[in-house]
Amino acid sequence: VKTGMRRVAMIGAGMIPFGEHFAMGWDEMIQRAYLAALDSVDKGLPTGDIDGGFLGCCRPGLHGQQTQGGVALASTLGLRGIAASRIEDGCPTGSETVRVGAMAVASRWNDVVVVVGYEKMRDATTEGLLGIALEGHPVHNRGETSLVYFAPQARAHMELYGTTAEQMAMVSVKNHRNGALNPLSHHGDSGLTVEQVLDSPMVCDPIRLLDCCPQTDGAACVILAGEEVVDRYTDKPVWLLGAGNGTDAYWMHEKDSLTSYAATRRAAEKAYAMAGLGPSDVEMVELHDCFSIMEIITTEDLGLAEPGGGGKLVESGRTEIGGDLPVSPSGGLLSKGHPLGATGVAQMVEVFSQLRGDVAAESPERQVAFRRGIAMQHNAGGKAIGNSIVTLWGQQKP
Amino acid sequence: VKTGMRRVAMIGAGMIPFGEHFAMGWDEMIQRAYLAALDSVDKGLPTGDIDGGFLGCCRPGLHGQQTQGGVALASTLGLRGIAASRIEDGCPTGSETVRVGAMAVASRWNDVVVVVGYEKMRDATTEGLLGIALEGHPVHNRGETSLVYFAPQARAHMELYGTTAEQMAMVSVKNHRNGALNPLSHHGDSGLTVEQVLDSPMVCDPIRLLDCCPQTDGAACVILAGEEVVDRYTDKPVWLLGAGNGTDAYWMHEKDSLTSYAATRRAAEKAYAMAGLGPSDVEMVELHDCFSIMEIITTEDLGLAEPGGGGKLVESGRTEIGGDLPVSPSGGLLSKGHPLGATGVAQMVEVFSQLRGDVAAESPERQVAFRRGIAMQHNAGGKAIGNSIVTLWGQQKP
Numbered sequence: 182v183k184t185g186m187r188r189v190a191m192i193g194a195g196m197i198p199f200g201e202h203f204a205m206g207w208d209e210m211i212q213r214a215y216l217a218a219l220d221s222v223d224k225g226l227p228t229g230d231i232d233g234g235f236l237g238c239c240r241p242g243l244h245g246q247q248t249q250g251g252v253a254l255a256s257t258l259g260l261r262g263i264a265a266s267r268i269e270d271g272c273p274t275g276s277e278t279v280r281v282g283a284m285a286v287a288s289r290w291n292d293v294v295v296v297v298g299y300e301k302m303r304d305a306t307t308e309g310l311l312g313i314a315l316e317g318h319p320v321h322n323r324g325e326t327s328l329v330y331f332a333p334q335a336r337a338h339m340e341l342y343g344t345t346a347e348q349m350a351m352v353s354v355k356n357h358r359n360g361a362l363n364p365l366s367h368h369g370d371s372g373l374t375v376e377q378v379l380d381s382p383m384v385c386d387p388i389r390l391l392d393c394c395p396q397t398d399g400a401a402c403v404i405l406a407g408e409e410v411v412d413r414y415t416d417k418p419v420w421l422l423g424a425g426n427g428t429d430a431y432w433m434h435e436k437d438s439l440t441s442y443a444a445t446r447r448a449a450e451k452a453y454a455m456a457g458l459g460p461s462d463v464e465m466v467e468l469h470d471c472f473s474i475m476e477i478i479t480t481e482d483l484g485l486a487e488p489g490g491g492g493k494l495v496e497s498g499r500t501e502i503g504g505d506l507p508v509s510p511s512g513g514l515l516s517k518g519h520p521l522g523a524t525g526v527a528q529m530v531e532v533f534s535q536l537r538g539d540v541a542a543e544s545p546e547r548q549v550a551f552r553r554g555i556a557m558q559h560n561a562g563g564k565a566i567g568n569s570i571v572t573l574w575g576q577q578k579p
Numbered sequence: 580v581k582t583g584m585r586r587v588a589m590i591g592a593g594m595i596p597f598g599e600h601f602a603m604g605w606d607e608m609i610q611r612a613y614l615a616a617l618d619s620v621d622k623g624l625p626t627g628d629i630d631g632g633f634l635g636c637c638r639p640g641l642h643g644q645q646t647q648g649g650v651a652l653a654s655t656l657g658l659r660g661i662a663a664s665r666i667e668d669g670c671p672t673g674s675e676t677v678r679v680g681a682m683a684v685a686s687r688w689n690d691v692v693v694v695v696g697y698e699k700m701r702d703a704t705t706e707g708l709l710g711i712a713l714e715g716h717p718v719h720n721r722g723e724t725s726l727v728y729f730a731p732q733a734r735a736h737m738e739l740y741g742t743t744a745e746q747m748a749m750v751s752v753k754n755h756r757n758g759a760l761n762p763l764s765h766h767g768d769s770g771l772t773v774e775q776v777l778d779s780p781m782v783c784d785p786i787r788l789l790d791c792c793p794q795t796d797g798a799a800c801v802i803l804a805g806e807e808v809v810d811r812y813t814d815k816p817v818w819l820l821g822a823g824n825g826t827d828a829y830w831m832h833e834k835d836s837l838t839s840y841a842a843t844r845r846a847a848e849k850a851y852a853m854a855g856l857g858p859s860d861v862e863m864v865e866l867h868d869c870f871s872i873m874e875i876i877t878t879e880d881l882g883l884a885e886p887g888g889g890g891k892l893v894e895s896g897r898t899e900i901g902g903d904l905p906v907s908p909s910g911g912l913l914s915k916g917h918p919l920g921a922t923g924v925a926q927m928v929e930v931f932s933q934l935r936g937d938v939a940a941e942s943p944e945r946q947v948a949f950r951r952g953i954a955m956q957h958n959a960g961g962k963a964i965g966n967s968i969v970t971l972w973g974q975q976k977p
Contacts, residue, residue, distance in 0.1 A: 249669030264824035271647030287686035426662035
């Protein structure tokens with residue numbers, strides 16, 4: 182981390198099962214995620230020690246929780262009085278909320294901060310949600326959905342680099358297999374085959390139904406603490422090594438490439454620089470695979486594969502849980518689901534559980550074997566990725 | 580500021596005239612505010628030095644700018660690539676966005692951060708905006724608007740402390756007179772009388788039309804920098820001394836008082852503690868006077884008047900620009916307007932201009948005379964004030 186920057190660690194992390202929660206309000210969802218995170222703090226956390234809170238949610242208005250989400254957070258979790266507010270950043274909302282929470286601790290404004298991300302995607306018109314998330318410019322994008330942006334990127338990557346539909350399908354097969362080992366995943370099919378993906382309905386050529394993440398309700402919570410107080414709460418903190426937020430053009434037609442995301446390259450560069458690390462140090466990635474092509478392009482932009490080499494990377498088996506560079510052992514967005522505000526926070530939950538070795542107890546096959554204990558997390562969104570967040574976490578204090 | 584915390588200063592601040600901007604899109608509004616802030620940086624700021632940005636806006640979806648406001652900010656201001664996101668916190672959105680921007684600098688994540696707040700309140704259904712801002716609980720608040728919360732508080736304050744309608748009217752008269760001296764204010768009537776306020780239509784007893792702030796479009800921008808780089812850009816920085824965010828219950832019926840705001844007391848306590856200052860050090864306040872009763876209650880909660888003494892404080896003349904404790908020399912929300920996301924940022928613009936003495940050049944009658952050079956800013960919102968932000972700023976580096 183930068184000279185003079187206070188170190189920040191995750192001392193707790195938890196989430197509710199992702200899926201369809203028609204019977205659970207947003208308030209119960211965030212309460213359950215918070216309680217799961219509290220439960221994970223091995224030495225216990227007196228809740229009076231929490232002095233700040235940040236809520237990540239894209240469109241709280243769609244399901245009854247409106248503006249001033251910070252107050253809703255503090256009030257709903259029994260933390261009335263703390264400093265609190267809401268962060269919104271499109272699909273990477275959850276990760277940005279954790280990044281801002283880390284700033285609150287690193288700046289010494291707060292010692293212990295609770296970060297909660299949630300989204301209800303099933304109750305209200307999710308078409309409206311995603312359509313609105315992609316803005317309503319009067320000329321540029323009437324009638325466009327996410328796939329209208331990602332499909333030409335997939336096609337361009339296939340044309341330029343020879344990436345195949347089979348390679349995209351392999352991403353989906355791997356992540357569904359991982360998700361089947363994760364009891365908190367929305368979907369998960371350990372027996373899904375490449376053929377089944379290739380036989381699934383074409384949604385927007387060349388992206389098929391099983392190349393797409395589901396629409397999911399979810400909530401997740403992490404608790405961050407400053408270096409001087411970490412030991413009070415846990416013997417197994419997970420340290421923040423670096424975090425970068427990179428932006429790119431808002432509109433698709435302003436971008437300089439269809440086959441690489443400048444926002445991701447910028448976010449990764451910032452995170453690597455802050456951590457003093459490079460791609461070869463990364464031992465595991467939770468990656469924003471909203472569509473299978475995203476994992477292929479993003480492994481390249483994170484420096485984990487050569488440009489154009491993302492398809493071959495998944496083919497190599499290295500990104501399996503047993504490989505040397507597991508990608509999305511949680512199941513990723515493709516299997517676990519993508520409740521916008523919760524997604525990034527849930528990725529941190531997986532990083533936390535994996536780096537602490539907690540996954541082994543519940544699902545040994547899903548536990549990643551670390552060498553130095555360094556994991557990466559990536560969350561992105563907007564039209565052809567206008568914003569990307571990359572974080573690096575480690576078992577050892579930086 | 581706290582031990583080990585990096586000092587943060589405003590190096591630039593600017594805003595567009597508040598008012599009705601039917602002919603100006605949100606993008607042009609934030610561009611103009613940003614250019615005004617850049618213009619105020621006396622040694623100049625190469626825009627390539629800006630490495631972070633935060634956008635404050637409550638309901639961007641109401642007027643065409645949707646989620647991922649950080650990308651919209653970076654892209655619209657020609658700052659593609661910087662770290663950026665959006666903060667939402669109801670009525671104090673703007674102040675919380677500045678507080679988060681200050682965290683980004685204080686934590687050393689960024690050296691120079693641009694913070695922009697805006698809201699378009701006139702284009703779309705503002706009734707919808709405010710109704711939605713107050714949430715849609717199925718039982719507690721159907722059909723309620725802001726006044727339904729503030730009117731009983733005004734009545735309770737009158738009953739408990741003998742506060743009068745005349746004292747409330749004096750707040751409005753003072754702030755309209757101040758606003759008439761501010762070319763950027765939405766309204767402003769230097770000749771408004773207490774009688775005129777008392778003769779204005781009753782909106783929700785005991786609050787009359789001229790006790791209410793107008794519905795206003797606006798945008799404002801401040802630029803923050805870390806202590807090591809401040810000198811590159813200005814010889815007249817305005818230093819952040821303290822900032823507190825306090826929350827209270829979400830629902831009116833959960834609150835413990837109608838005549839005092841716990842969120843404001845908590846925010847003030849945090850800001851004073853961080854700054855090592857107390858109420859007697861404050862020489863000027865920009866205060867959230869959405870209704871005239873708010874200034875009366877809030878001067879008490881900030882410790883600037885005894886409990887119940889807010890009415891007498893305005894009567895005393897001390898809160899006039901020429902008094903020893905000017906309150907809202909900008910005109911306040913009552914005159915200048917209250918475009919939610921912009922309000923807090925615009926209050927910082929006033930603090931910046933006043934502490935630097937810049938107001939004197941344009942409007943000598945409006946310039947506050949400082950002794951030690953310490954100003955306070957207060958911004959609050961939600962049902963009966965669920966959240967409050969208080970900041971303290973100074974001419975001298977803390």
